Amino acid sequence: MSISRRELFKLVGVGAVSASILSKPTFAAAERVGKMGAMLPPPKGNRVVICGGGWAGLTIAKYLKKENPNIDVVLIEKRTHFFSCPISNPWLAGLVSLDFLSHDYNQPAAKYGYRFVNGVVLGIERDKKRVYTNKGYIEYNYLVLAPGIRYNYSPWFKDDREMANFARINYPPAYIPGSEHLALKRKIEEFEKGDFVIVVPPAPYRCPPASYERAVMIAEVFKRNNVDGKVIILDPKGDIAPKGPGFRAAYEQVYLGIVEYVPNATIKEVDPVKKIIKTTAGDFKFTDANLSPPHQAGELVWMADLIAKDKDGRPTGWADQDPITFQAKADPNVFLVGDVISGVPYPKSGHMANSQGKIVAKIIANRIAGKEFKPPLPDNTCYSMVNGSPQEAIVVSATYEVKDGKIEARARTINERSKPLADATYEWARAMYKDMFS
Ligand SMILES: Cc1cc2nc3c(=O)[nH]c(=O)nc-3n(C[C@H](O)[C@H](O)[C@H](O)COP(=O)(O)OP(=O)(O)OC[C@H]3O[C@@H](n4cnc5c(N)ncnc54)[C@H](O)[C@@H]3O)c2cc1C
Structure with missing residues (x-):
């Protein structure tokens, strides 16, 4: 198979990057891919x-x-x-x-x-x-x-990949499943004292309520372990969304003094070595952190x-x-x-x-x-755990419709936390896993 140098770089997902900054091993890897045979016979x-x-x-x-x-x-x-x-x-x-x-x-x-x-x-x-x-x-x-x-770490570190890697390894975002989640769990369990900062990525990003729920769960561990610490949420948004009132009630009623929510905190600078984050809402020094940079569509x-x-x-x-x-x-x-x-x-x-x-x-x-098919619009349901003991949750669900040529959401939120919603959270997950795996 003959393949151009430009095509080779595209094959390894570096099409937009100047070839001059690519290393020899990258080119060699691309060449190997280009020369590989078929894994399966043609369809x-x-x-x-x-x-x-x-x-x-x-x-x-x-x-x-x-x-x-x-x-x-x-x-x-x-x-x-x-x-x-x-x-x-x-x-x-x-x-x-x-x-x-x-x-x-x-x-x-x-x-x-x-x-x-x-x-x-x-x-x-x-x-x-x-x-x-x-x-x-x-x-x-x-x-x-x-x-x-x-x-996408470039808004924080431009093209300093070493610093991006340092931040990812030391303060994993845990928005992509795997080792990052294991590392985050260990950090929380070993945390002794101080400020644990959570950076909420700017929209659009994966799972909008994830960081707010994560703050609750970390606070739950601190409470249980009598940790003299605080979870500080730095959010570029002006308020918590979705399920704002439900999360706010949890922070103020269940985890008062443990969770601090900071709105309008757009990141200006992150220094993971000195452990300082500069934002439009002030500067924050952290003991440990969960640093999530902006998200983008996956490499492919x-x-x-x-x-x-x-x-x-x-x-x-x-x-x-x-x-x-x-x-x-x-x-x-x-x-x-x-x-x-x-x-x-x-x-x-x-x-x-x-x-x-x-x-x-x-x-x-x-x-x-070869059949005509008019696709329906998808739907969404999202539970969030807002209390760890007793377990209680809140929920938002939405259907969608086309109105004047635009897709619009019809959302319904239950912000009153309850045990039945916590039970429903696990039922939802069981049903989803069953749908994909059995
Ligand atoms: C903390 C957290 C909590 C969340 N809670 C909820 C929740 O309660 N409810 C809810 O509905 N959603 C929740 N989400 C969001 C949910 O996880 C994502 O929206 C969902 O995973 C998106 O599905 P996807 O198929 O687009 O991507 P993924 O599920 O990420 O799947 C992409 C797959 O592609 C694979 N892949 C990528 N590149 C390659 C490659 N080059 N070669 C081979 N494979 C590749 C990856 O390994 C991965 O398995 C949560 C997310 C987070 C981070």
Whole structure:
């Protein structure tokens, strides 16, 4: 296969970066990818390759097979097992075990008959309809990109990658599942005294209430361990949202003196070495922290060159897809699903990714069958734990409708915390895991 130097860099997701700053090993890696053989024989019928086995990708794989068992469905995921971000906050406070959050990829693949490839997607060539993985390339008829998010440290550290890495390792955001969550749990358990700062990323970002719920769960551990410490939330927003009154009541009634909420705290400077954060609401010195930089669509959308542009032609950071069909605007054979999407009032949530996944499975199956299909709009439900003892939660749910050509939300929030809502939180999670894994 002949492949240009520019194409090679795109394959490893560095298309926008000047070749002069790339190291020799990067070029060698790209060349290796370009020379790799096929991992699977070419598709005989219709093959749908799904990149990313998270909430969206797993749902699409299963429901595509349910729609039409003859579709050759390939799910590529780099993790060896699934770790759920939803319910990871109660887990931080020891309210559920790690088992509750962890699931295996093999069971649903075996049950529903899709291929699970435990591999890393390294490149995408849309003109050749090929996905390159560390195990070889795979050809597709339809491609789904559902890689979730990536962190964007450049507003904090410009192109100082070493500092970005230092911040990520020492003060993990824990918005991408895995080691970061384990590190955060250890930090909380070992915290002895002082200020624990949580930085809320600017919108749009994955799971808008996650940091507010996390503050509650960390405060719960401090309370239980009699820690002489405070959780300080630095929020660029002017107020807590969603479920503002519910969180505020928890901070003021259950965790008074332990949680401090600081609005309008847009980050001006972060110094993870000196442990100082400068914001528009003042400067903060921290003992330990959970530092979340801005979020963007995951790497694969950048690799595929499917990021939306603003009116000045600059990348917005999020995928450019049709709001109803999730089809990439630049490529009818590619679908962009889950947290990566833009231009719609949908929160970046697991429930939403699952709901979109079912719709996209139907859209692709009908397209393959040559049938007309009018897709419905997805829905969302999001519980947040606001008390650890006794366990109590609040909830927001939303349906969506098209009004005057625009998608609008109809949201319903219950801000009064209660035990039944805490029970419903776990029931919701069980139902979601069941939907994706059994
Ligand atoms: C603390 C926290 C709490 C949350 N709580 C809730 C909640 O209560 N309710 C709720 O609905 N949502 C919640 N969320 C949000 C939810 O986790 C996300 O919205 C959801 O995971 C998005 O699904 P996705 O499929 O778009 O991305 P993901 O679930 O992140 O899946 C993307 C997958 O792609 C894989 N991938 C990426 N790149 C590659 C590659 N190059 N090769 C192979 N694989 C790749 C990743 O490993 C990952 O498995 C929470 C999030 C956080 C951080």
